[in-house]
Amino acid sequence: MTDIRSHHISPGFDAELEHLTGHFQRLGGMVAQQLQDSLRALVTTDRAQAENVCARDQEINERDVAIDRLCMSILARRQPAANDLRLVTSVGHATFDLERIGDEAAKIARICVEMFDAGISPPVVDQIQAAGEMVLDMLRDVLDAFARLDSVAAYEVARRDALLDVSCEEIIEATLQELIAREQNLAGSLRMLWIPRALERIGDHSCNLAEHVVFVAKGEYVRHMSLRRMAKRVQS
Amino acid sequence: MTTVERDNELSSTVGKPLLDGADDVKFSVRKLAVHYAELQAVHDVNLDIGQRQVTALIGPSGCGKSTFLRCLNRMNDIIASCVVQGEVHLDQKDIYAPQVDVVALRARVGMVFQKPNPFPKSIYDNIAYGPRLHGQADSPSALDELVETSLRRAGLWAEVKDLLHRPATSLSGGQQQRLCIARTIAIQPEVILMDEPCSALDPIATARIEALIGELKCDYTIVIVTHSMQQASRVSDRTAYFHLGRLLEVNATDKIFMAPEHPGTEDYITGRIG
Amino acid sequence: MTDPRHLARRYRRARLLRWCCLAAVVFALSCVMLLLFDITRKGIGGFSVQRLSLSVRFDPELLGLEGLEPRPEDLQFADFPALLSASLAALIPGAGGDGSQWTALLDDNADFLLYERLLADPRLLGTEVGFELPLSGWAERYLDEAGSKQYATLVEAELLSTLDWLVEQGLVHLRFNDTFFSAGDSRSPSSAGIHSALLGSLYTLLVCFLLSFPVGVATAIYFEEFAPSNRWITLLEININNLAAVPSIIFGLLGLAVVINFFGLPRSVPLVGGIVLALMTLPTIIIASRSAIRAVPPSVREAALALGASRMEVIGHHVVPLALPGMLTGAIIGMAQALGETAPLLLIGMVAFVVSPPTGLMDPAAVLPVQIFLWADSPERGFIELTSAAIMVLLAFLGVMNIGAVLLRRRFERRW
Numbered sequence: 001m002t003d004i005r006s007h008h009i010s011p012g013f014d015a016e017l018e019h020l021t022g023h024f025q026r027l028g029g030m031v032a033q034q035l036q037d038s039l040r041a042l043v044t045t046d047r048a049q050a051e052n053v054c055a056r057d058q059e060i061n062e063r064d065v066a067i068d069r070l071c072m073s074i075l076a077r078r079q080p081a082a083n084d085l086r087l088v089t090s091v092g093h094a095t096f097d098l099e100r101i102g103d104e105a106a107k108i109a110r111i112c113v114e115m116f117d118a119g120i121s122p123p124v125v126d127q128i129q130a131a132g133e134m135v136l137d138m139l140r141d142v143l144d145a146f147a148r149l150d151s152v153a154a155y156e157v158a159r160r161d162a163l164l165d166v167s168c169e170e171i172i173e174a175t176l177q178e179l180i181a182r183e184q185n186l187a188g189s190l191r192m193l194w195i196p197r198a199l200e201r202i203g204d205h206s207c208n209l210a211e212h213v214v215f216v217a218k219g220e221y222v223r224h225m226s227l228r229r230m231a232k233r234v235q236s
Numbered sequence: 237m238t239t240v241e242r243d244n245e246l247s248s249t250v251g252k253p254l255l256d257g258a259d260d261v262k263f264s265v266r267k268l269a270v271h272y273a274e275l276q277a278v279h280d281v282n283l284d285i286g287q288r289q290v291t292a293l294i295g296p297s298g299c300g301k302s303t304f305l306r307c308l309n310r311m312n313d314i315i316a317s318c319v320v321q322g323e324v325h326l327d328q329k330d331i332y333a334p335q336v337d338v339v340a341l342r343a344r345v346g347m348v349f350q351k352p353n354p355f356p357k358s359i360y361d362n363i364a365y366g367p368r369l370h371g372q373a374d375s376p377s378a379l380d381e382l383v384e385t386s387l388r389r390a391g392l393w394a395e396v397k398d399l400l401h402r403p404a405t406s407l408s409g410g411q412q413q414r415l416c417i418a419r420t421i422a423i424q425p426e427v428i429l430m431d432e433p434c435s436a437l438d439p440i441a442t443a444r445i446e447a448l449i450g451e452l453k454c455d456y457t458i459v460i461v462t463h464s465m466q467q468a469s470r471v472s473d474r475t476a477y478f479h480l481g482r483l484l485e486v487n488a489t490d491k492i493f494m495a496p497e498h499p500g501t502e503d504y505i506t507g508r509i510g
Numbered sequence: 511m512t513d514p515r516h517l518a519r520r521y522r523r524a525r526l527l528r529w530c531c532l533a534a535v536v537f538a539l540s541c542v543m544l545l546l547f548d549i550t551r552k553g554i555g556g557f558s559v560q561r562l563s564l565s566v567r568f569d570p571e572l573l574g575l576e577g578l579e580p581r582p583e584d585l586q587f588a589d590f591p592a593l594l595s596a597s598l599a600a601l602i603p604g605a606g607g608d609g610s611q612w613t614a615l616l617d618d619n620a621d622f623l624l625y626e627r628l629l630a631d632p633r634l635l636g637t638e639v640g641f642e643l644p645l646s647g648w649a650e651r652y653l654d655e656a657g658s659k660q661y662a663t664l665v666e667a668e669l670l671s672t673l674d675w676l677v678e679q680g681l682v683h684l685r686f687n688d689t690f691f692s693a694g695d696s697r698s699p700s701s702a703g704i705h706s707a708l709l710g711s712l713y714t715l716l717v718c719f720l721l722s723f724p725v726g727v728a729t730a731i732y733f734e735e736f737a738p739s740n741r742w743i744t745l746l747e748i749n750i751n752n753l754a755a756v757p758s759i760i761f762g763l764l765g766l767a768v769v770i771n772f773f774g775l776p777r778s779v780p781l782v783g784g785i786v787l788a789l790m791t792l793p794t795i796i797i798a799s800r801s802a803i804r805a806v807p808p809s810v811r812e813a814a815l816a817l818g819a820s821r822m823e824v825i826g827h828h829v830v831p832l833a834l835p836g837m838l839t840g841a842i843i844g845m846a847q848a849l850g851e852t853a854p855l856l857l858i859g860m861v862a863f864v865v866s867p868p869t870g871l872m873d874p875a876a877v878l879p880v881q882i883f884l885w886a887d888s889p890e891r892g893f894i895e896l897t898s899a900a901i902m903v904l905l906a907f908l909g910v911m912n913i914g915a916v917l918l919r920r921r922f923e924r925r926w
Contacts, residue, residue, distance in 0.1 A: 008507050079466060081493045081505040219495020314815060316739065339818045347816035353809035355828065365827075366817040416813070423817060 013078055017087065020070050021147075024091050024098075027063045028143040031098045032136060034060065034105040035202065039132040041109055042195070043125055047116045053109035060102035067095045086219060090212040094146065097205040097212075101139065104198040104205075111191050118188045123178035124171055128195060131167045135202050138164065142209040146216075154213035155234045157206055159227060164203040171196040248280075250497045251487035253476070255284040262287040262427060262457040263308060268322035270303050270312065277303045281322070281483045283476060290449060290458045292472030292489065294465060296504065299478040301461045305429050308459060309345035310338050326427075343370055346420035350432040352412035354404035354419070359396050362404045362415060363387065366423035382422055390418035391448055410441025417448065421456075428452065430460040434467060446471050465505050469493045477501045549905075553898025559687040559700070560650045561642035562616065562676060566597045568628055568635045575635065585629055590621035601681070602672055614669060615676075617644040617700045642685065644700050647892045649673055653682070690899060694865040695876065695884070699892025702885070704900050706867040710780055710860070710875030711849060711907070713868060717784020718791055718848050723841050725788075726795030727830075730837070733796075734803040735825055754793035761790045762854025770858060777859030778874040786854045791844035798840020802833035835919040842915035846908055852879040878904045 008014045034053055041050035071092040074080060080088050115122055122128070138157050145153035172193055179189045211230075214222045220233040255261050263285035270278040278300040285291050285308075293301040303312065310331065312318040324331050331341055343366075354362050363383040366372075373379035383400070387393040392414045396407070404415055413433060420428055430449075434442040449458060449471045462468050468475050468489065475492040477485045477500070485498040496502045570576060573588040591613065598616075599609025613620070620643045627641070628634055645653070652673065676682050693703030729750075737743045765786035769775050775782050806829050814824045855861070861880050868875035876884070878900060885897040 010507060013507065081465060081469070082496050082502045084506045085494060309816065311812070311816065314811075339820050341818075342816055343818035347812075349809060349812060349816070351809055353807070353813040355810060355813065356832065365814075369817065369819055369823065419813075419817065 013084075016070075016074055016078070017084065020067070020074065020088065020091055023063065023067050023070065024095060025143065025147060027060065027067060027095065027098050028139075028146070030056075030060060030063070031102045031105065032139050032143070034102055035108075035132070035136055035139065038105045038109040038112065039129065039136070042112050042122055042132075043129050045112075045116060045121070047113060050109040050112040050116070054106050054113070057102055057106035060099060064095055064099040064102075068092060071095075083216065083219070086216045090216045094209050094212045097208045101202050101205045104202050108195055108198050111194055114191060115188070118185065120185055120189055120192075122192060122195075123182075123189075124174045127167070127171050127174060128199070131164065131171055131196065131199050134160070134164050134167065135199050135206070138203060138206040139209075142206045142213065145213045146209065149213060149217040151214040151217040151234045154210035154217075155231060158210040158230065161203045161207045162227075165200060168196040168200040168203075171199075249282060249483045249486060251485045251491070253283045253483065253486040255286055260287050261285070262326065263459075264323075264325045264328075265304075265307075266323045266325075268304070268307060268320070268324060270300070270307060270321075271319045272315070273317040277481055278307070279481045283483060283486060285457065285459060286474065287457050288453055288455070289474060290453050290460060290472040292468035292475045293459065293461045293478060294463075294468050294475060294504070295478035297463075300481040301476075301478040302431055304478065305431055305459060305461050308427070308429055309342050309347055311342075311347065313338060343423050344425055345427040345429060346423060346425035347429040347431065348413070348416050348420055348433050351436050352409055352416050354407070354412050354415050356403065356405055358401045359404045359407070359415060360400040363419050363422045366419060370423060372423065386418040386422040387415075389421050389452070390414045391444065391451075392418055408441070410437050410444060413437060413441065413445060414448065417445070417452075421452075425456065427457045427459065430458065432461055432463060435463060442467070465493075477504065479504070546905075549898045549901050551898075552895055553900075553902045554895075555650075555654060556690060556895040556899025557687050558684055559689070560645045560653055561683050561685045562645055563681045563683065564597055564601060564641045564643055565638055566593065566624060566641055567638040568624075569593065569596070570635055572596055573635075582629060582632075585625060585632075588625070588628075590624045593624060594621045602676075611669070612672065615646060615649055615673060617646050618698055619701050620644065642683065644689075645673075645682065647699060647890075651891070653677065690896070694867055695863055695881065696865065699888075699890050699896055702893070702896055704878065704881060704903055706864050707876045707878045707881035707900070708903070708907075709867045710783075710864070711877040713780035713871055713875060714783040714787060714855075714860075714877055715845055715849060717781055717871060718787040719841065719845060721784060721788035722791040722795055722844065723837075726792050726841070726844075727799050727837055729792075729796050730799030730803055731825060731830070734800055735821070735829070750793050750796055754797060757853075758790055758851055759853040759857065761786050762857030764789065765854060765858045776872065776874075778862045778864070779872050780868060780875050780877075781871040782858050783855050783860050783875075783877065784871075786858055787848040787851060790851065790854065791841075791848050794844035794847065795837070795840050798843065799833065799837040802836025802840065803829055805836060806832045831922070835923045838915060838918050838922070842911060846911060849908060849911070850879055850904070852883055855880055856883075878907065 008017075034056060037049055038053045040046065041053065071088050074088050078084075112122070138160055142154060142157040145151070145157065175192055175196070179186060179192070182189070208223075211222050214220060214230070214234055218233060218236070220236075222230045222233050225233075254264075261284045263283075265281055265283045265285075268278055268281040268283075269276065281304060293305060295301050306312045307320055307324055308326075308331075312320060320332060326341070326345070330336070355365065357365070360383055363386050364373075364379055367379060367382050373382050384393060384397075387396060392411060395411060396402075396415075399406075404412065407415060413436075417428075417433075434445050437445065446467065449460065452458060453473075460468070460472065469492075472489045474486065475489045476483055477492065477496075477498070479500050485492065485496060485501045487497065491497075492501060493505060496505065502508075572593050573590070575584060575588050591610070594616070595609040595613055597609075598612040602609070602612060623641065623643060627639065644650075652670070673682075689701055690703045691708075692705050693701055694706035696702040733743070733747065765782060769782050769785050770777055810828050810832065811824055814828050815821075819827065855877055860875065860877055861884065862874055862876065863884075864874055864876045882897055882900045882904065885893045885900060
C-alpha cells in the first residue's frame with residue numbers, strides 16, 4: 001500500500017512500512033481463509049476441517065503479537081507523522097480487529113465440532129452459507145480497500161453491514177423456529193445461535209476496518225458515526 | 237463567509253492562517269513579500285499569530301521561515317539589500333510605518349538566536365544590559381532584582397546565582413541559551429522570537445528549553461522557527477509550514493502532525509521527497 | 511585497503527614538508543641571531559667607558575683666577591687645560607715638563623668637564639675634587655683589545671707604558687656610559703648621545719599615534735558600519751589599500767610640499783615628523799582596524815540589536831571594545847614601522863645636527879633612525895660602536911612597544 005505514494009528519503013523507513021503492511025495483508029488473508037474454512041466445515045459437516053481451523057487460531061494470535069511489535073518499533077524509532085502515523089496506528093488497531101475476526105471464525109468451527117460430536121445437524125445451512133459469503137466478501141473487499149487506501153470502497157463495505165445485520169437476524173429467527181420444530185436436544189442446539197452472532201460480529205469488525213481505511217486515507221475519524229456522515233467525510 | 241473561504245480569497249495557504257477573534261491576535265501579517273536584491277525570499281504571506289500561543293514555523297532550509305521571523309522585529313533592516321513589502325501589524329499597528337521606532341519595537345519583540353550569543357561580559361552584565369539600555373531599572377537594587385527574576389524565569393538562577401560575575405562564555409551551551417532567553421525576558425518584551433534556539437544543543441538542554449517555552453507561553457507570545465519537527469510538535473500550539481518562500485499550510489499543531497491538509501506538508505513532515 | 515607503499519610515500523612527503531619548514535625557520539632565526547650578535551658585539555662597547563680617577567685641585571693661580579669670587583664669564587677664559595696637565599703631572603711620577611703630554615691619554619673634552627663642575631659650584635675654587643675622566647678613544651680601544659700592539663706605531667711608547675702603569679695602579683675604571691643617554695649629538699664620539707634623538711622619536715611617535723589612531727579607527731568604523739556600498743566607496747577602499755604600499759619617501763615629499771611649504775610649519779620639528787608618519791601609518795591602522803571590526807562575530811551585533819540597542823550603541827558598547835585588541839595590534843605595527851622610518855624624515859629636515867634635547871613638539875629634534883643614519887656616515891672610529899649601540903636602543907624601544915602592545919591586548923581581549 002505504500003507504492004502509490006512517493007518514497008521516503010530514508011529507504012529503510014519505506015522498507016519497514018512495506019514489511020508492516022505485508023504482514024498485515026498476510027494476516028488478513030489468513031483470517032479470511034479461516035472464516036472460509038469454518039463455513040465450509042459447517043456446510044460439508046467436515047469435522048476435521050473444523051478442528052484444523054481451531055488449531056490454526058493460535059498462529060493468528062502469534063502474528064497479531066508480531067505485528068503489534070512491529071508497530072511499536074516503528075513508532076519508537078521512526079516517530080512517524082501524518083499519514084505514516086495514521087497508517088501505523090491504524091494497522092495496530094486493524095490487527096486487533098483481524099485477530100477478533102479470527103477468534104470468531106474459530107468459535108464457529110468449535111461450535112461445529114461440538115454439534116457434530118453431539119450428532120446434531122446444523123439448521124438453516126443455506127441461509128448461513130449465504131450470509132457467510134456476504135461477510136467473506138465484506139472482509140475481502142475491506143482488505144483490498146486497505147491495500148489501496150480506497151476510502152470509497154471501504155465505505156461501500158460499511159454500507160453492506162446493515163444488510164448483513166438483517167440477514168443475521170433472519171437466520172436467528174429461522175434457527176429458533178427450526179429448533180422449536182425439532183423439539184430435541186434443545187440445549188445443545190441453542191449454541192447454533194452463536195453462529196449468526198459471530199457472523200454479525202465479523203461484519204462489525206469489517207466495518208471497523210473500513211473506518212480505519214478512511215482514517216488512514218483521509219485523516220478523518222469516522223468511528224461511531226452514522227453512515228450518512230461517514231459518506232460526507234469520504235467524499236470530501 | 238467561512239474562514240476557509242476567506243483564506244482562499246487571500247492566498248493559496250491552506251488550513252487556518254487567520255484567526256477569528258481579533259482580541260487574540262498579536263501579529264497580523266498581510267501580503268508580506270521579502271526580496272534580497274533579485275531574489276524573492278518570501279511570497280505573499282498572510283498569517284495571524286495568536287497572543288500567548290506558541291506558533292512554530294517549519295519547512296526545509298531556505299524556505300523563508302527565518303526571513304519571515306526576522307520581519308517581525310525588523311531584524312532584516314540591517315541587511316541593506318533586503319526589501320520588505322506588505323503589512324505587519326503588531327496589536328493592530330503597522331510596525332513598518334515610517335513613524336515606528338525600531339529600537340522601541342525590538343524592546344517589545346525580543347529575539348533568541350540559533351547559536352547562543354551571550355556578550356563577552358559577566359552573566360550579570362548580560363542580563364542587565366537591556367534594562368540599563370532602556371532605563372528600566374531605577375536603582376542598583378531594582379536591577380539586581382530584575383536580573384534575579386529574569387534568571388529565575390529562565391530556570392537558570394539556581395545554577396548561576398553564585399557565579400553572577402563570571403564570564404557568560406564559561407557556561408555550557410544550554411546554559412548560555414537559557415541566559416540569552418533570560419536576557420530577552422529582562423527587557424520585558426511582549427513577544428519572543430526564537431530562531432532555531434535548540435539546534436546547537438544536546439537533547440537534555442533542548443528538553444529544558446522546551447519546558448521553558450511551555451512555561452513562558454503563559455505570559456509571552458512565542459514564535460519559534462525550528463528544523464526539528466518533533467520539537468515543533470512538542471512545543472507549539474499552531475504550526476505554519478513554509479515551502480520555497482510560500483506559506484503552504486497553517487493549522488493547529490495536532491492537525492498538522494496527524495492529518496495535514498496540504499500534500500506538500502505531509503511529504504515534508506513524513507520525510508518524503510517533497 | 512590502502513597500499514602500504516602508497517601510505518609510506520605519503521608519510522615521507524609529509525616528513526619532507528616538515529623538514530623544509532623547519533629548515534626555513536632555522537635559516538631565518540640564524541640570520542636574525544647573526545645580525546643581533548654582530549650589532550651587540552659592535553655596540554656593547556658604546557654603553558661603557560673607561561675612566562681615569564684623577565684628583566684635581568682647582569688652583570686659582572693655574573686657572574688664572576686671582577679673584578675669590580669668579581663670575582661665570584670669567585670661568586670661560588680660565589685655563590682648564592693647564593689645570594688638567596698639572597693634575598696629571600702630579601699623578602704620574604717621573605714626568606718631566608708641565609704634564610701636557612699626558613693629556614693625550616684623556617678625552618678631548620676632559621677639561622670641559624672640569625669647567626662644567628666649577629661652573630656648577632664656584633665655591634670649589636681652591637679645593638681638591640676627585641674626578642673620573644674619560645680616556646681618549648685610542649686609549650680605550652687599546653685597553654679593550656688587551657694591549658694590542660697595533661697602537662705602538664701610532665702612539666708614543668711612553669704614553670702606552672704610562673697607560674699600562676695607570677691600569678696597574680687601579681686608577682682606570684670601567685664605568686657605565688651615562689653620557690650616551692644624557693647627551694645630544696656631538697662631533698666627538700665620546701660626548702655624543704642619543705638623548706635628543708630618543709626624545710625626538712618619542713614626541714614624533716606621540717604625535718603620530720594621536721593623529722593616526724583616532725582617525726584610522728574612525729575611518730575603519732565608517733567603512734565597516736556606515737558606508738553605503740557604491741562605486742565611490744569601493745574606489746576609496748582600493749585607494750586606501752594601495753596607500754599602504756606607497757614608498758615612504760613619497761609621504762616625505764607630501765609633508766614637505768603641504769605641511770612645511772603650504773601650511774608653513776617649521777622644519778625639523780617632531781610635530782611635522784609626526785604628521786608625516788601619521789599619514790604613512792594611517793592605511794596600516796585602517797586596514798587592521800577594519801579586519802578587527804569584521805572579526806567581531808555577527809552574533810554579538812545581532813544580540814545587541816535584538817535587545818533594542820541602536821546602531822551607535824551596538825558599535826560603542828560591543829563592536830569597538832571587541833575590536834580594540836586587533837586595532838591596537840594594527841596601531842602598534844604601524845607605530846613600529848614609523849619608529850624605524852628614515853626616508854620621509856630626511857625630506858622634512860629632521861636630519862639636522864641637534865645637540866640640545868627638544869623641549870616640545872615645536873623644537874628641532876632628531877629621531878633615532880636618522881641619528882643612526884648620521885652616525886653611520888661619520889668618519890670617526892668611535893661612532894661605529896655608537897651606531898650599533900643606538901641600533902640596540904632602537905630595537906629595545908621596539909621591544910618595549912611590542913610588549914606594551916601584548917599587555918594591552920591581554921587587558922582588552924575577551925574570549926567568545
